[in-house]
Amino acid sequence: MTVFVPDMARLVQATADHLEHELLPTLDGYHRFHTRVCVNVLRIVQRQAEQGAALEAAEWARLRELLQSTEALPALNDALVRQLDDGSLPLDTPGLAAHLHATLGDALAINNPKWTRQP
């Protein structure tokens, strides 16, 4: 694997830090709002670069167990959607709701870590 220095997470972090600490204090109104959005987006990218692979591995392991299949993650997710849409997988299938809940919680750890903690 090619060694990138800095790695993706650090590179994005440096960019987000610059926008947040150097550029944002000089802005107001429209540009302040949208630059704040850009900073938040880069923080998401940073967390996905740091945690994404581990969370996907956990999701894949749960899905292999749930669907009793060893296919790749995208194919298993596709099969899960199909079986939910066509009604062939009962909603009370053991482990189904827990898998979805866990996968959503992991995605929130990337997209908005506060969501699973606040009231």
Place this chain on the structure above:
Amino acid sequence: MATARDPEAVASALQAVLSRQGDGVVQGEVQGLRRLTGGATKTTWAFDWVSGGATQALILQQTPALTGPRGRVPKLTAAEDAAVMRVARAGGAPAPVVRLVLTEADGLGEGYVTEAVPGETLGKKLVRDDAFASARAVMAAQCGQILAAIHRLPLQGLGFLQTLSPADELAVYSDLLAACGVRHPALSFAQRWVREHLPTDWAPALVHADFRTGNLIVGPEGVRCVLDWEIARIGDPMQDLGVLCMRSWRFGGAGEVGGFGEREDLYAAYEAASGQPVDRARVRFWEAFSNLKWAIACARRGSATRPDGRPASVELSAVGRRLEEPLWDFMQLIQEAA
């Protein structure tokens, strides 16, 4: 006719429109026109109308003309929206007072002028600031009374409103999801769950459908005005109570009603004002379903593109990454219900 969008053109067009009202001899001046933030699809302006020595604070709402087929998604035209607000106001619900509905000849596009209502709309302030502690103490009960008033409004003259049964609602929003092409196991699960739990015993009423913190103007004494009537429909009134309780619209506040109040205060006030029992389980159903609808809205925004194929604005793209928030809440709600 070209639609005025820049401040000078808007001010002069507004002045002409307002001067034409009534007997045609009303003279006055538009002063202090300023664009307000908020509303990705609408343009909202505040201004003062100075006439006959009196100054009145007014609001201009410009809505983009609907393009393409309206489909089955209930989205009212400006004239329909204004008609609903007039009926609501007459029936005791605190909708904005409509001064006039724009016509094509006015050169301002579709829209209307309403009387301005002073107060706060920002959720974060309403659920936290000391200035609104007194409002928070009474708002859940006030919302119950206002919703009861909305749900008993007469429907005469509102024949344009769509009637959406719970099953219709699911079909409409599932079609929207299919159209944007997003496939996600939790979205499929939530649609199946809603389909398997559709209420069958419901009595149709006028439903606001977006009655929540953020769409309420609030003062220290509580709710002063209910905004954003443009997706009103005829449906199950318990939907409005469910939307108001969604965690997405609590802005970090602890109260399960809009971040400011308690469920039992909302329910008790609604029952006292309407004479109808609140079906707690059906409110929870609509709270879950409303989370699915918000998730579908996130999926649509997150997958939106510009005409040249690039992603839509960073603001819209970022909303796509909020997809899991309502879906997480959906899973929590159905576990509590089980």
